[in-house]
Amino acid sequence: MFDTVLIANRGEIAVRVIRACREEGLRAVAVCSEPDRAAPHVLLADHAVTIGPAEAAASYLNVPRLLEVAVDTGAGAIHPGYGFLAENAEFASRVAGAGLVFVGPPAAAIEEMGDKTRARARMRSAGVPVVPGSDTVDTIEQAVAAAAELGYPVMVKAAAGGGGKGMRVARDPDELAGGHERAVREAEQAFADGRVYLERYLDRPRHIEIQVLADETRAIHLGERECSIQRRHQKLIEEAPSPALDPDTRERMGEVAVRAAEAVGYRGAGTIEFLFQDGEFYFLEMNTRIQVEHPVTELITGVDLVREQLRIARGLPMLGGGEPPTGRGHAIECRISAEDPANEFLPSTGRIDAIEIPTGPGVRWDAGVRPGSTVGLHYDPLLAKLVVHAGDRPAAIARMRLALEQLRVDGVRTTAPFHRAVMREADFGAGDLSIRYVEEHPDLLREDRDWREVAIAAAVFFEESKAGVTPEAAGTDGHGSGPQEISAWVRAVRDL
Ligand code: MV4
Numbered sequence: 001m002f003d004t005v006l007i008a009n010r011g012e013i014a015v016r017v018i019r020a021c022r023e024e025g026l027r028a029v030a031v032c033s034e035p036d037r038a039a040p041h042v043l044l045a046d047h048a049v050t051i052g053p054a055e056a057a058a059s060y061l062n063v064p065r066l067l068e069v070a071v072d073t074g075a076g077a078i079h080p081g082y083g084f085l086a087e088n089a090e091f092a093s094r095v096a097g098a099g100l101v102f103v104g105p106p107a108a109a110i111e112e113m114g115d116k117t118r119a120r121a122r123m124r125s126a127g128v129p130v131v132p133g134s135d136t137v138d139t140i141e142q143a144v145a146a147a148a149e150l151g152y153p154v155m156v157k158a159a160a161g162g163g164g165k166g167m168r169v170a171r172d173p174d175e176l177a178g179g180h181e182r183a184v185r186e187a188e189q190a191f192a193d194g195r196v197y198l199e200r201y202l203d204r205p206r207h208i209e210i211q212v213l214a215d216e217t218r219a220i221h222l223g224e225r226e227c228s229i230q231r232r233h234q235k236l237i238e239e240a241p242s243p244a245l246d247p248d249t250r251e252r253m254g255e256v257a258v259r260a261a262e263a264v265g266y267r268g269a270g271t272i273e274f275l276f277q278d279g280e281f282y283f284l285e286m287n288t289r290i291q292v293e294h295p296v297t298e299l300i301t302g303v304d305l306v307r308e309q310l311r312i313a314r315g316l317p318m319l320g321g322g323e324p325p326t327g328r329g330h331a332i333e334c335r336i337s338a339e340d341p342a343n344e345f346l347p348s349t350g351r352i353d354a355i356e357i358p359t360g361p362g363v364r365w366d367a368g369v370r371p372g373s374t375v376g377l378h379y380d381p382l383l384a385k386l387v388v389h390a391g392d393r394p395a396a397i398a399r400m401r402l403a404l405e406q407l408r409v410d411g412v413r414t415t416a417p418f419h420r421a422v423m424r425e426a427d428f429g430a431g432d433l434s435i436r437y438v439e440e441h442p443d444l445l446r447e448d449r450d451w452r453e454v455a456i457a458a459a460v461f462f463e464e465s466k467a468g469v470t471p472e473a474a475g476t477d478g479h480g481s482g483p484q485e486i487s488a489w490v491r492a493v494r495d496l
Helices: 011-023 040-044 063-072 089-097 107-114 116-125 140-150 173-191 247-263 294-301 305-313 393-406 416-424 449-467 483-494
Strands: 004-007 027-033 047-052 077-079 133-136 154-158 168-170 196-200 206-214 219-231 234-240 268-277 280-287 330-337 354-356 363-367 382-390 408-410
Touching: 004 011, 004 063, 011 027, 011 040, 011 305, 011 363, 011 382, 027 040, 027 063, 047 063, 063 089, 077 305, 089 107, 107 116, 107 280, 116 133, 116 196, 116 247, 116 280, 133 140, 140 154, 140 173, 140 196, 154 173, 168 173, 173 196, 206 247, 206 280, 206 305, 219 247, 219 294, 234 294, 234 416, 247 268, 247 280, 268 305, 294 305, 294 330, 294 363, 294 382, 330 393, 330 416, 382 393, 393 416
Parallel strands: 004 027, 004 077, 027 047
Antiparallel strands: 133 196, 154 168, 154 196, 206 219, 206 268, 219 234, 234 330, 268 280, 330 382, 354 408, 363 382
């Protein structure tokens, strides 16, 4: 049993894990790179150690340094968060080898789920539906033969892959020959493992994942999350429950996910990813970590997933030994990243001068930054997650719209304008989603920011000239426009 946890991460997930540690009565040790020394997670921890320069390889990925600091600070466990070393089986082994508890699944489960062909074979033997496909195809001839069995179009995928690297779609044998060659080369470069395999290509699937929890005695699921709104394999918006699932499908997916977790001897929090198309679902991958989007499940179920991770890691029964709660209401998460949606989502860097944090019933702001934080290019651009919960999906959308109106981040451009546009878009409102939503709604990205800024300025100027005073000075004595009228004008223009 341990009483001190080293959080081997930064940003919002480090803040999140430190909160859970302290609520569990555990001491939290933060690590940081030199530029992160004044970051929120450092200030929240009981103790913090600077472990290296900005470069992740020399800091957050520096395994010997992380183990050394854990031992030196008396940490009995290491929580990896997500990204960085969270799904690195060797790291999990080295943590255990140092006599520390890795807050996550056994290294063997990480290893097995990290190899997509081994994962598929394991799932198939556990009766989990996988996308029809082949084993590894080492030569073009083998690929063409396998594709003839599967039927075109097919997708060539890297066995060591994930996140879309080394994937190619082929619609005929000629395309397959070229696609196979490029996929092998890309896989060798990205993973030092050129093995590839085929799957039947699903042209317009939804991306739906099931949250699982497993302790020493059982595995359970906590419902699904819809993650279809993504761009180039970067998720943007997640929600729970999925508007596409009927109760019967939801129950079947949950059962299959629990079976998958049991099949690999899973421990802790994990996610089974599925592709869902034409009423059928297929195993895609298993994520052996806590995910960015875990809050939507927490808001629906009331379960604190990070505290459950810590309980399971200490050998305590998850959910206090009770039954998993059924979900209630609807939750939506918007990832607020320092990227400019009006400019191909290019990273935006700078110093955050001010943040207006959305508040109100059912509004959650999980942030890794505060005013004064500097946003650079060394780390993932995620600044914070804006998550809302309400009685049903329309109410959650309305709540997210208002929260996004309240939100302001001065100093860097963010994805907030994109999210505002989605919350107003009809197909999103109707729940008509797929992984191609963003490419099928190009107008969302053509947020003509300059025009809007001019219009907002014009609205304010007009109100000021009418009121004869500045918004701040305008009284509420009925003469001229008070601040609330002006802000309504500005809001109206912003919503054009
Ligand atoms: C697929 C697919 C369509 N058909 N497999 C993307 C990365 C990796 N997680 C697997 N991915 C896909 N596999 C078949 N047989 C479409 C994707 C895909 C995707 C999947 C989930 C979420 C976003 C995606 C974006 C592009 C492609």
